[in-house]
Amino acid sequence: MWNGGCLSEIPIINDVLTEVQRVWDTQLLSLRTLEHLYMFTIALFVSILIGIAVGVLIYRSPKLADPVLNGLNVVETIPDVALLVLLLPIFGIGAGPTVAASILYSILPITRNTYTGLANVPREYVEIAEALGLNPGEVLMRVRFPLALPLIAGGIRIAVVFTMGVVTLGGLIAAGGLGAALQNGIQLYDMGTILVTGAWVGLLAVILDGGAGVIENRLKVRYGTWS
Amino acid sequence: MKFKKLFNRIESIKLESVTKSYGDRFAVRDLDLEVRGGELMILIGRSGSGKTTTLRMINRLIEPDSGRVSINGANVEDFDPVRLRRSIGYVIQNIGLLPHLNVSGNIGLILKLEGWDQAKIRERVSELLNFVSLPPKSFMDRYPHQLSGGQQQRIGLARALAMDPPLLLMDEPFGALDPLLRTQLQDEFCKIKKELGKTIVFVTHDINEAFKLGDRVAIMDNASLVQVGTPEELIFEPSNELVSEIVDSKRKYRHMEALKVRDMMQSLDSGYFLEGNMPAEIALRKMVDAGLEVAFVFKESGTVGKIPLNEVLKAGNTGKSLNDISKSLLVFPADASLFEALTQLKEEGESMALVLGGEMPVGLLFSDRVLQGLV
Numbered sequence: 261m262w263n264g265g266c267l268s269e270i271p272i273i274n275d276v277l278t279e280v281q282r283v284w285d286t287q288l289l290s291l292r293t294l295e296h297l298y299m300f301t302i303a304l305f306v307s308i309l310i311g312i313a314v315g316v317l318i319y320r321s322p323k324l325a326d327p328v329l330n331g332l333n334v335v336e337t338i339p340d341v342a343l344l345v346l347l348l349p350i351f352g353i354g355a356g357p358t359v360a361a362s363i364l365y366s367i368l369p370i371t372r373n374t375y376t377g378l379a380n381v382p383r384e385y386v387e388i389a390e391a392l393g394l395n396p397g398e399v400l401m402r403v404r405f406p407l408a409l410p411l412i413a414g415g416i417r418i419a420v421v422f423t424m425g426v427v428t429l430g431g432l433i434a435a436g437g438l439g440a441a442l443q444n445g446i447q448l449y450d451m452g453t454i455l456v457t458g459a460w461v462g463l464l465a466v467i468l469d470g471g472a473g474v475i476e477n478r479l480k481v482r483y484g485t486w487s
Numbered sequence: 488m489k490f491k492k493l494f495n496r497i498e499s500i501k502l503e504s505v506t507k508s509y510g511d512r513f514a515v516r517d518l519d520l521e522v523r524g525g526e527l528m529i530l531i532g533r534s535g536s537g538k539t540t541t542l543r544m545i546n547r548l549i550e551p552d553s554g555r556v557s558i559n560g561a562n563v564e565d566f567d568p569v570r571l572r573r574s575i576g577y578v579i580q581n582i583g584l585l586p587h588l589n590v591s592g593n594i595g596l597i598l599k600l601e602g603w604d605q606a607k608i609r610e611r612v613s614e615l616l617n618f619v620s621l622p623p624k625s626f627m628d629r630y631p632h633q634l635s636g637g638q639q640q641r642i643g644l645a646r647a648l649a650m651d652p653p654l655l656l657m658d659e660p661f662g663a664l665d666p667l668l669r670t671q672l673q674d675e676f677c678k679i680k681k682e683l684g685k686t687i688v689f690v691t692h693d694i695n696e697a698f699k700l701g702d703r704v705a706i707m708d709n710a711s712l713v714q715v716g717t718p719e720e721l722i723f724e725p726s727n728e729l730v731s732e733i734v735d736s737k738r739k740y741r742h743m744e745a746l747k748v749r750d751m752m753q754s755l756d757s758g759y760f761l762e763g764n765m766p767a768e769i770a771l772r773k774m775v776d777a778g779l780e781v782a783f784v785f786k787e788s789g790t791v792g793k794i795p796l797n798e799v800l801k802a803g804n805t806g807k808s809l810n811d812i813s814k815s816l817l818v819f820p821a822d823a824s825l826f827e828a829l830t831q832l833k834e835e836g837e838s839m840a841l842v843l844g845g846e847m848p849v850g851l852l853f854s855d856r857v858l859q860g861l862v
Contacts, residue, residue: 393597
């Protein structure tokens with residue numbers, strides 16, 4: 261039988277577990293993780309709201325599409341550290357600029373995918389909806405939007421990874437979260453802290469991305485247009 | 488706001504010198520056509536002849552460049568397009584069903600937008616599914632990709648009928664179906680057409696379908712109307728070469744004397760045969776699963792009986808066996824004269840017969856397929 265007792269009898273694993281335990285306790289990783297997920301959730305939620313709203317807006321006013329997408333692309337090209345620093349005068353230090361930077365980064369993939377998804381719904385479905393007597397708003401909400409959901413979910417999945425990265429970087433400007441623990445590790449040159457926290461952040465990112473992937477695939481099955 | 492239909496019955500639909508062009512190419516050119524209330528008007532022509540464009544100008548999916556389209560004397564441009572389209576049923580070939588909605592979602596879409604409550608929508612959807620011979624219980628919650636082509640087509644028709652519109656526009660509704668299914672659906676549609684009592688404008692490129700279903704047929708070519716009339720008028724008084732070419736029966740029937748039934752039959756799969764003592768409810772499941780619209784049984788008398796799906800449905804759980812509900816069916820030996828077989832089919836008002844090679848059924852003979860095969 262596999263159990264913790266068995267594992268901890270192997271010396272190297274025992275060492276690793278002890279180290280993880282030490283870092284977890286001294287760096288308050290439970291608290292840091294909560295802070296981290298708190299910033300992540302707020303940032304992602306707001307990005308989704310703004311991203312989809314802007315996507316729908318530029319779909320309905322195609323003249324705006326190019327300038328808006330180009331503008332967001334410019335934001336995307338600013339290195340994330342530079343963006344954080346640029347936001348300092350506006351938001352001060354801490355969680356504010358971190359969340360703001362995450363949002364600015366994450367809007368583009370969500371907006372772009374929303375716009376592309378709405379615009380590329382197969383013509384025949386839109387035509388039949390119009391022929392049945394749906395008005396333009398109803399075509400958007402009842403046909404285009406549901407059929408665009410898999411692509412929108414794909415955009416959100418990219419945003420999940422972006423947000424995770426920027427929130428971690430927030431440790432640089434005293435935002436708390438797991439980035440703070442990483443900073444501590446770097447300042448003290450404590451390799452154990454760096455490795456354990458780094459691995460934990462990586463694992464969290466993989467789990468969140470995997471969860472988003474599962475949702476994306478479900479939506480593809482439900483709303484995919486190939487069938 | 489509760490929806491009021493723009494019209495409860497159709498007196499007439501008039502297209503007057505209607506023209507539509509895309510760039511320097513005319514899609515429809517100076518077209519005059521009147522559809523009378525209660526008739527089924529066929530628009531037929533090659534692809535690109537303007538038939539679909541004409542159809543779509545009636546419900547304003549396409550707006551003419553010039554000319555006037557009117558329903559009961561009122562210019563359609565004076566109607567709100569959304570209200571106009573909700574007053575007109577629309578059926579298209581192939582992918583008419585929205586993939587993200589199940590059967591009742593598709594059929595009830597407009598009802599929902601009109602603010603009907605859930606219970607009423609469910610009731611109406613059941614009623615419509617029964618009308619198109621699909622058991623509501625097993626079909627309501629299915630998604631389009633879980634349906635066969637014929638079933639999708641029936642749902643498409645049910646959806647078009649949801650608001651009980653007095654006018655139906657149909658754009659090659661049976662175009663993508665295999666011959667057996669198409670014939671069966673055409674036969675059924677012929678019957679429910681009378682029950683519906685609706686005005687129907689129907690686009691097809693199949694002259695046999697046109698003659699089978701249409702009260703009048705409008706032949707279009709090159710964006711213009713060539714001739715409009717009953718099938719008989721078109722056959723006996725074709726206005727030009729093109730019309731006589733399309734409908735000329737002499738040429739079609741020319742070689743028929745020499746042909747045997749076997750030369751023009753469709754081969755038959757053993758999957759179409761069911762046990763005569765099978766209860767109707769079991770047969771129903773089998774037929775629905777296999778997507779069959781019609782099946783056959785061997786009767787004790789040694790003859791073969793036909794079992795249309797709608798009869799099986801009607802029998803339901805009454806405990807009747809297939810023997811009880813089977814219909815008689817014309818049977819021809821494979822080496823019978825094709826001409827005589829067709830004459831007999833026409834006299835009996837049937838469109839299909841079973842072909843026997845010796846004692847064994849080997850194929851099916853469809854009257855309209857034969858005509859097409861000979862052209």
